[in-house]
Amino acid sequence: MNRAFVREPDAETPTGPLPEIPVPPPPNPVTARGAARIDAAVADLEARLATAAAPDTAELRRRLRYWTARRATAQITPPPADPEEVGFGSRVTLDWPERGEVPIEIVGEDESDPAAGRVSWRAPLAASLIGAVTGETVEASIAGRPLSLRVLVVQNGE
Numbered sequence: 001m002n003r004a005f006v007r008e009p010d011a012e013t014p015t016g017p018l019p020e021i022p023v024p025p026p027p028n029p030v031t032a033r034g035a036a037r038i039d040a041a042v043a044d045l046e047a048r049l050a051t052a053a054a055p056d057t058a059e060l061r062r063r064l065r066y067w068t069a070r071r072a073t074a075q076i077t078p079p080p081a082d083p084e085e086v087g088f089g090s091r092v093t094l095d096w097p098e099r100g101e102v103p104i105e106i107v108g109e110d111e112s113d114p115a116a117g118r119v120s121w122r123a124p125l126a127a128s129l130i131g132a133v134t135g136e137t138v139e140a141s142i143a144g145r146p147l148s149l150r151v152l153v154v155q156n157g158e
Contacts, residue, residue, distance in 0.1 A: 017058070018058055018059065018062050020062065020065065020066070021062060021063065021065075021066040023066060023069045023070065024109050024122075026073050027073070027075060028070060028073040028074050028075060028108065028109070029074075029075050029076075029077035029088050029108055029121060030074045030075065030076055030077065030107075030108040030110070030111065031076070031077070031088075031089050031107055031108065031111060032076055033111070034074070034107060034108045034110060034111040035071075035074055035076050037110070037111065038067060038070055038071045038074055038110065039071065041063075041067045042064065042067045042068060042071055045060055045063055045064040045067060046064065048060055049061065049064065070110055074108075077089060077108075078157075079156035079157055080156055081156075082133075082156070083154065083155075083156050083157075084133045084134045084154055085131065085132070085133050085154065085156070086106070086129045086130055086131065086132045086133070086151060086154055087106070087130055087131070087156070088106055088107075088121050088130070089105075089106065089107070089156065090105070090106050090129075090154055090155065090156050091103065091104070091105045091154075091155040091156075092104050092105070092106070092129060092151060092153065092154055092155075093151075093152045093153040094129075094149045094150065094151060094152060095149065095150040095152050096147070096149055097147060097148065097149075101152060102117075103117050104117045104118070104119050104125070105117060105118050105119070106119055106120075106121050106126045106129065106130070107119065107120065107121065108120070108121065109121075109122060124140065124141055124142070125140050125142060128140035128141075128149075129149075129151070132151050133151065133154070134151055134152070134153065134154050135150070135151065135152075136150070136151050137149065137150045137151075138150075138151065
């Protein structure tokens with residue numbers, strides 16, 4: 001093989017400590033489900049650390065530090081008392097141009113899963129919806145594209 005097509009390593013592979021997982025700044029609102037997931041992650045990591053071999057502990061300890069920090073700042077935040085108002089913890093059905101009815105839930109950052117319809121409260125979509133009420137049309141920017149979204153249904157509470 002011609003040496004021109006062989007990539008030489010740039011440098012030694014780093015073997016030092018892993019960088020910390022960035023912890024988002026407060027506040028850290030979570031749903032009750034989100035708080036339970038954080039607690040489960042901490043318990044799982046503690047259990048795995050108790051039985052892990054020494055070479056495997058660095059990544060587990062790193063993740064445990066992240067989830068412990070998130071648990072320390074987590075604030076279980078209920079949805080708005082007004083059943084028609086969109087807020088943290090609300091489940092909302094939107095009339096989305098070209099997509100029809102789209103359900104989303106506004107959740108904490110660690111609970112976010114856009115593919116499953118769970119949108120972080122810090123996301124631009126959630127920010128445009130918070131404070132809206134059933135029947136209201138809001139303007140949002142999704143991937144730099146302006147959209148008019150109509151709030152069809154708001155569900156607050158379990």
